[in-house]
Structures are given as structure tokens and as C-alpha cells.
Amino acid sequence: MDYKIPDIKKSFDGKIVKNLGNNDYIIKINDNEHNLKIIRMNSGGIEFILDQKYHKAKYLEQSTNEMNIVIDNVPIIINRHSHFDEVVYKHSGGAGTGNAQLSLKSQIPGKVVSISVAEGDSVRKGDVVCTLESMKMQVSVKAHKDGVVKSIKIKETASVAKGDPIADIE
């Protein structure tokens, strides 16, 4: 994944290279490998040791393209190119061909932020059906096929589990 920090010219290409178990990972930022040990993590933040140095980060509001992180008390905004919406779309069956399943199911657990369609609406494959918040990120869930929204299975502010039906589209 690519990351940019405003005010800093170079961009950062970062990924997890290896999971060593016991919460130890090797990550790569641009050309350099680093050891990373996760001490504690939840959707609000992470504590980790990077190359023998402890850091604490808070994840504030996140969108799919912008992350607002406070690292060691220093607030930094990061832009990322994530394509999460597309990945969710693909896994919900939207990118497949000839998928005739009735239910649009959630690919992630999350909280329903907003619902974009009403029962009886016609939707086209790829239309946004609802927006979920998960791990402080907002992700759109898109229709996996053309059809009519027969029933909506979720409510705003409610939580959905992975695999829960979001809507029936016929």
C-alpha cells in the first residue's frame, strides 16, 4: 500500500513482509525492513515496538483514503491508496459473473452509518447500498447485482457481523 504524509515529499510504500508469530512481524517501508512487535491493539489505537523503540498510536477518524493518526502525541495525517471499497465489492460477489445469490451480505463486521436505498428501489450492480464503519473507517457496500431491493435487513446505528445479510435484491 502507498502512503503520503503532507509536507513530506517522499511517499512510503509499506507492507507486512512476514508474520513471525507471537505478535512479531517484519514490515518493509520502502527498501528497509523493520521488526515490529504488537503489544496491544484495538480499533482506537495500537502500541508497538518498532526496532527496539516503543510507540503508541491513536487512530482517530479514518476514511478509506485519509488516516488521522496521533503517534507519540504528535498528530499526523496520512493519505493512503487503499481501494478498500473495491475489495469489499469484489468479496460481496459484485465482481463475480453470473452470481445469482439473493442476499447482499456484509463482508466486514461494522456499524451501519447510513443506508442509501429504500425497499422497492431499483439498483444497478455497483450502486452503494449502505455505508459501514469498521475500525474507525467508513466503507461503502455496493449492490452485487442489478435488481429491486426486496427487503433491507439492517438499521442505522445497528451493528452487523461479518456474513450478516444487508439486503435482499431480486
Added chain:
Amino acid sequence: MDYKIPDIKKSFDGKIVKNLGNNDYIIKINDNEHNLKIIRMNSGGIEFILDQKYHKAKYLEQSTNEMNIVIDNVPIIINRHSHFDEVVYKHSGGAGTGNAQLSLKSQIPGKVVSISVAEGDSVRKGDVVCTLESMKMQVSVKAHKDGVVKSIKIKETASVAKGDPIADIE
């Protein structure tokens, strides 16, 4: 409701007498009325002003008969006579007569602590079907009629909303 504090001889009869709105209440403890203003409250604790004096209480583990409260940093255990199980039982239809509904429904939102029956089990009216935790209290949900557990609709550690089905009993 009646309350007892170990080491203190007298018992306390306490109730809310009046809701004045704006989070102000009049409560009565034994023969004395007090003004109570709720500043903040959640399942973990409460902050309130009682007769012009601020207090902060944490609700630690609670069962229906014993409350473990830290008040202004002082830990105190309270015994109460609550009969919550019975109230839940009654409201789930158990105390009614001729109730033929299929679903045993949850009368409270909560987290499933344990499930006491398996599908196919025979249960008698009043048998404990599961235990829910709500507001740091554990409450038993009892079968509302005799029958066979046809299906269990909940999982351990999952959350249920008020009115969610717990099990079908036929």
C-alpha cells in the same frame, strides 16, 4: 427495594420517588428524601450530585443479589433483594397462563454469558435456558413453557437486543 451493607446494622429501603426532568430526581432512603442529579451514567458507573454533594460510583461485578460498588474510591458491597430473575421470567411470558408463543424472547438487551440447554432438550416451564449479562448484572432467562428446544437462536458471548428470540420451544 431493600439494601443491606455488611457491617452496618440498619437496612436501607430506597426508591426513586419522582422524576423532575433534566436528570433531576427525588429519591427516598428510609424516611428521608434527597435530591439527586445524574451527571453521567453508563453500565460501568454513575456520577451524581446528591443534595449538593458530588459522588462518583463505579459498578463492578454485580449479581442480582449482590452489588460491588466503589463509591468515591471506597469499595462497598451491598446486598439487595431484587427478584430480577422473576421479573424477567414474568415478562417473558412465563408467569402468564395459556401462552402458546413459540419463541422465548429476551426481555433485556445483554450479552450471552452461558447457554444451559441444547437443541432437542426437553425443558419445563421455569428452567433456566440461558444467562445474560446486562449492566454488569447476570440474569437468568427461564423457559416460558414446557416443551422441546427446537432451535437456539443465540451464541455465547454474542449480544442480543431486547425482543430478540433466544430459543424456539415447541
Added chain:
Amino acid sequence: MIEKVLIANRGEIALRVIRTCKRLGIKTVAVYSDEDYDSMHVKQASEAYHIGEAAPAKSYLNQEKILETILSSGADAIHPGYGFLSENSDFANTCEKNNINFIGPSAKSMDLCGDKMQCKSAMLKAKVPTVPGSPGLVKDVEEALKIANDIDYPVMLKSIYGGGGRGIRIVTNDKELREGFETVTSESISAVGKSAIIVEKFLEKTRHIEYQMCRDKHGNAVHIFERECSIQRRNQKLIEQTPSPVVDQETRDRVGELVVKASEAVDYTNLGTAEFLRADNGEFYFIEINARLQVEHPISEMVSGLDFVKLQLDIANGEPLPFKQKDLKMKGYAIECRINAEDTFLDFAPSTGPVPDVTIPAGPSVRCDTYLYPGCTVSPFYDSLMAKLVTWGQTFEESRTRMLAALNDFYIQGVETSIPLYKTILNSDEYKNGDLSTDFLKRYGMIDKLAEDLKKEKVEKSEAVIAAAIVHSEYFKNRIQNDSSSSSNWKYKLD
């Protein structure tokens, strides 16, 4: 003897007063507005009374309501803190009439301190030097010319009805003065319909140095050393320190004697502050008296070892000072940073709102007086001071490095703060060298330095923050792509 004090204030100063009272077994009564029911001073006081709406005029400035609360709560004394009613002589007078012990000077003395002209002439009578210039208003340009030549150019012409830079002119010779006199007069008339001009020596690169005054009801007076408060923005103090880098013991004693005279000149009782301008040539000029406990009092507490709120209570109780001037010894160095909710880059505009998370610094010789707690709110109705962060050291360097460490530890989520600016200032050579003046920020381009520092900090933290972002992104990706069984690689469950 005071047994129950109503604190007619909020925020950190209310907490400051409560803390000492608690220790001394004196009961405290907090008052709060609609905005403050969830504020720390409500939680810490023995009792708390609601007194009205959020707007200060409807609550903390509502004299009748506060008086009523004093009487109904049975408080026998009132501590006004600073701001609000603290320098309101009407209110002090009302308290006196109702036999309520007002912890501060008498209404009469407060009146005198509050009238700048009257106060100045009291000082001149007591031979306390004030900024050279006209003793009062000048009647015409000829008088202005005469005074200007007496005190030497440059001088400042100032309409007492001006303000915000209007109706002020600095002139360097007779010709400029004649022109300036006309301009100032017409500017002032066009702005407020009237003009009244005073002439004052214009001083460059001045320092703001103030002295802690202390006088009991029996006339025993001491000063408790100086504080240098030169680092300011818009005439408001940001950073204070004691001792001042330009005050040696001889100066301290000499000016200190003037301070004692000043307190006598206005028959001041209890704690107060005598403010001076110090010209670049070393001369001290009295400006005014602040007739109350000062925001920056903790640095003086640290070097004197005294508890000023206790001292205030003792004086209010009519006790004689338990020490003489010679008993007071200054020990070490102290610095205070006023942690404001403001955006340095938006010309210090206030920044308000909820504070979901906060980390308060601590440690040996670190003191943080604050009303902040996780989940609190910085209200737009009141002033922007969230915390006073104070450090002490046996040397100046020790107090400075302790302050830097404490500033680094201080985290306030949700509002902009002056913390980053203070880190830049405390790290600057100009600050380290004690090269202070009231135009310090501009003179040394501190805001530009801050911008550079923030950029450097980002670069330093970039790898760590990218690491944090990677984990967040990868975990999230994993969550989307894999089924629940393979996500067990991730020990930590995210909601």
C-alpha cells in the same frame, strides 16, 4: 476563623483554592453554570450549587445570585479567584456589608488600584517610579511638547479613549509631535467622539517584570520576589519564570522595597501583584496593581516554599504575617507555561470542544494545575486557559529541561493547544540565554520556527506512523478478504 469558603470561580483556579482548603479541613462551596455541571470544580468541592446560565453575566458575574448562594450555603468567606468578580469593588463592598470575609484587599483599596490615574499619582507620591510622562491628561500641544522635551524623545501620544492601536502615535521630535497630536486627536474623536491625550516615554525592548506583594491587616508588608512575564501574545502572558534573568539580588531588594511602598500607598491587604516595565537600560517603571491572586502564582510558591492560598486565608483571618522580609529566601528556578486552547497559526484564535482524551504530565518538581480530564469539554463561554504547567529546578537549566519533558508528555486530544509553541520557545537559544522582551515572539520569528519544528517532528515520526498505518490497513484488508479462521493470525480483536 474561616470555616467554609465559597469559590466564585471555575476551572483550574477554583480547583487550586479547593485543594488547599481540603488540606486545611476548610469546607468549600463550588458554584456552576449550566455549562459546568460536569466540571472538575463541581466534583472536587464539598458542596456545589447551580447559579445560572452559561454566559458569565448570568452566572459567575451574577452578584445577587452568588451572594444568595453564600448566604444559603452558610459560607463565611468568599474566594474570587482571578477574572470574573475578583477585582469588582462593588462586589467586595457588598461582601463587607454582609459580613462575609472577602479574601482579597478591601473594596476601598481595590477601587484605588482599579483607577489607573489615581493609582499612578499615589505611586508618584510614594516615590515609586512610573513610566515618565504627563502626570495626567495634557491640556494642549504646548504642554505635550514641554513634557516630551523633559523626558526625551521618542515619546508616545495616547488617547485614553483609544484602543486596539488606534489613537496611539510614537513620535521622535517636535515636528512629529505637533503632527501626531492632531492625528491622535482626530482619530480618537472620529472613533469615539472624544479625545484626551497623555504623553508617555516610549520604551523599546521592554520586559514585563512583576512582584508578588503581600501585606497583612496589621500593616506588615513584604514582597515575595519577582516574576518575569515577558513572553506574551496580544499583551497576554504565555510563559513566566522566576527569578528573572536580569534581576540580581541588589535589584531584587531595591525594587522589592518599592513594592512594599506601593502596597502601603494603596493600603493593600492580602496577596496582590505590582507590575513593572523594565526598560532595556535596566530602569523599572511601575504600571499597575493586580488586586488578586495571579495565574502565575505557582512559580513564586515553588521558589518560596509557601502555599499562597493558605497565606491568603491566614491574612483574611486577620493573622499577622508569620515571617519578615529577611526570612524569605528564594530557592531555585521555576517556569510556568499557560496551556491555552488556541490555534497558534490562526493568530491564537480560541479552539474549543470536547476533549475525549488527555494525558497530564507529572514527575518530580512538576506541577500541573488543570481542570482537564478525559471526556471533559473546553467551553467557548470562558477563557482559554486549560492548565498551568509549572516546573522547578535547582538551576534554570533543570527547570527548563523538566518543562520540556513535561510538555512532551502533555497530550490533549480534540483542541489545538499552545504546547507545540512552548516547545519551540524553550528550545530556542534566545530563551535559553534569557534574551526576553514583550515582543519576543515577533522579534525572534517564533511562529516560523514552530512551523519548521513541526515539520521536523513529522519527518522524525514518519517511519513509526507509517508502521502504525500499515498494521491498520493490513488488518483491515485481512478482515475483508479472509474468512474468520485465517484471521486468527491476528491475536488482537478489533471492533
Added chain:
Amino acid sequence: MIEKVLIANRGEIALRVIRTCKRLGIKTVAVYSDEDYDSMHVKQASEAYHIGEAAPAKSYLNQEKILETILSSGADAIHPGYGFLSENSDFANTCEKNNINFIGPSAKSMDLCGDKMQCKSAMLKAKVPTVPGSPGLVKDVEEALKIANDIDYPVMLKSIYGGGGRGIRIVTNDKELREGFETVTSESISAVGKSAIIVEKFLEKTRHIEYQMCRDKHGNAVHIFERECSIQRRNQKLIEQTPSPVVDQETRDRVGELVVKASEAVDYTNLGTAEFLRADNGEFYFIEINARLQVEHPISEMVSGLDFVKLQLDIANGEPLPFKQKDLKMKGYAIECRINAEDTFLDFAPSTGPVPDVTIPAGPSVRCDTYLYPGCTVSPFYDSLMAKLVTWGQTFEESRTRMLAALNDFYIQGVETSIPLYKTILNSDEYKNGDLSTDFLKRYGMIDKLAEDLKKEKVEKSEAVIAAAIVHSEYFKNRIQNDSSSSSNWKYKLD
């Protein structure tokens, strides 16, 4: 010059050392066991290295691993804290051989301090009084009789192989001594197979008073006043204070001179502590030297204004002391309470586990050195000291009331603590009057007083706690009985 220090310790003392290093720009290296990956010292250090399993022998006492970490991290010095390897002369020796600056005395001096018999004879040579008695083992009952008559009854017969009360007898005359000698000998033989008896004066109502020693590598030595540490349980200190209520300036100077002699007698360098017993008649007897920084060092820092960790680093760097004895002035009063995770009513048994919530006290002249944070764990593998709570005051009363206020503010959820006991002690007349002795708790029935205080506290809080219970119960009942619409009476949503 030391630039990077490895701290071979954990908990609050590791944090204490890190704090000063940070301020001075010295890099710090933390080490941690499996149990401590989430500990505060890991988070605060510049670098952190894992060194092994939870059991101390496999981590914090693992000399090879620690040496390896010093070398691989590039640290040029090691701070041992207290406990663990701090008084291990083998380890100090290893460091010396590897050119690592061990912040403490030399291995040779440490050896001498560690051998009680050798240390005692060094003191006798230097004319530092030790507890009267046999200079070493007595060879027979006749020698014991002679010594007992020299030093006067009562005396204590003690087998050096005994322990836990066995092999000890207090005797008051010759007859008892003859009988006792036999009993002690046979008890010791039956218990451990051998016996070797010493005779010591039996002292009643003794106080534990210790002095801060300070000596540089050039032989300059001072003492930094005394600490009274008489309030103990099972010979472990609970509350310390300085000055001692029974040490006046003359005594301070007189015993202080002995302390300087003591440090010279064992060629001590860096900071250390000389411990004394003070008999009820006012005599001081040297007991032993603690060759390290002491848990209770902050109270001495507070009254001297010194940063002891900085002083340790400066001495380790070979710098001469920057002051002489006459420059050191004691200012004010300080108290330390050791906040232990233990159950007072279970004979002080350790109490361990997760601490979901904690509130750390703060305020003017309050210092709390602690590793606690909300969500941390008190480990059963290490000692029970969670925090050192220290307060200063211009008077003893000020330090005492500040401590009481701080103890009231201190909240630690999840484990039993010694906080309630300290509140009882600090409120007692015996403590206020300075009537201290090492059997203070028993002598004045403090544990019974604590039980009473806790009951009173419950009664005081009963209405408030019942109010909290009512709201909880009523809300819950409401939740069961009513449908969602009518529960809107309740503004607050409970999960």
C-alpha cells in the same frame, strides 16, 4: 561521559532513572522479561530489549544476558536500581572488567559493605558506634557472660545460623544467660546442624534512622541528612520521613560526621545509605550500608532540592561533588508512603492481578513515582511496591495533610493496597506526635484502628452508595418492565 545507560531493572525505579536521563539527553535502554513487555519502563525508554522469562533468575538476574544486551545496545553505563543485581559485587566486577560504567560503588567496596562482620569491624576501627556486643562470635558462655556484664542487661543471644525467631533469646541476668546460651545452641544445632553465637545489647523501642551517604571518586564526602523509616512491617519499611522528629541540628551534624567516616571506612563511592538504630535513650548505632539508591530517596531529594540520579551520573562520570557539607541546607519536611499491593488484613500477603483502573494523585509538592496505568498488571513475579507517594511541606503538618489528601485521591482497582492503612496511621495522634518505633503498628494497634476506620468510612458513604444502588436497580427494573418508548425517561443509555 555517559551517553547511554542500560537500566537493569523494572517498575517504578526504572522509570525514575529514565526520567532524569531523558531530561539530560542521555539515551536509555530498558530490558524486559516475558511478563513485562507491556510495562511502563519499556514504553518510556529510548530502546527496549527482551531478556528472558518472567522468573527473575531467567531475566533481571541473568548476568550474561544483561551484559550481552549492554554490549549489543551500545550502552556505556549501567544503572542497577535497587534489588536484583544492585548489590551483586560479581556483576559490578564484570562491568568493571568490560569497561562499562557501573553506576554505584566499586565491586570491592560493595563486597565489604555486603559482609556484615567485616563491615562492622571496619566501622569499629573508624570509631563509628555499632550495637554494643561481641565484636564477633563468642567462643563460650564465659565470654558471653563477660560481655553481657560489660554492656549491661538485657542482652540478646543470637545464633548467626538462626532466623525467623529461632536461635534468638533475650536475657536479663547471668542465670538467664547461662540457660539461654544452651537453649540457643541446641535450637540452632537441631535446626541447621551448627551454632555460632553473638551477643548484642537488646534495645527496646528503637527507631530506624538512616543517612544518605554521598562520596565522589576523589574522596569528597558529604551526608545529605537523615531519614526516619521506623514504620515497618516484617522489617520492611512502609512510611519514611525527613527530618526525623528526634534529630535536631546538633544530632544531625554529629551523626552526619560519623556517616562521612563510615563512607571513608569502606571507600564508598556514589550514593548509598548508612542505616542506624536509634535507642530510646538517643544513642545511634550503625547497622549496615545499603550500597545503592534507596526506595525512599525522593524524600531526601525534596528537602535538599537535589536530583539524586543526576548526582549518581555525575559521580559515575568522575566529576567532583559540586557542593560541600556546609552548602547543603535542609528545607521543609517530606514523607513517603510505599504503596504496596498487599492485604493488610491477611498479614500483608501480596495481592496481584490486573488493574483495570487507576487514579494517580497529583498537586503542588506531591510526587508519585509509579509504574501503574489503567490496564496494567501487578505481577506475582516481582515485588509488591507499586508506587512511592511523596509529599513535601514547609511544615510537618503541611506534608502530612498533603499526604492524606493524596492518599484519598489515589485509587487502584483490582488489587488490595496499603493505602487505607496509611490513612489510619497518618491520622493517628501517635504519628502526629512523632512517637515512632519499629514496632509502631503493633504497639499502637494500628490494624484494629484501620478496621474501625473502614467501618466508619462505610457508614459515612452509606447514603451515597445506596443512592448509586437505587439508580442502578431502578434503571434495570425499568429496562425489564417497560417498552423502549417509556424508558426515554432515562436520558442515559446503558449497554
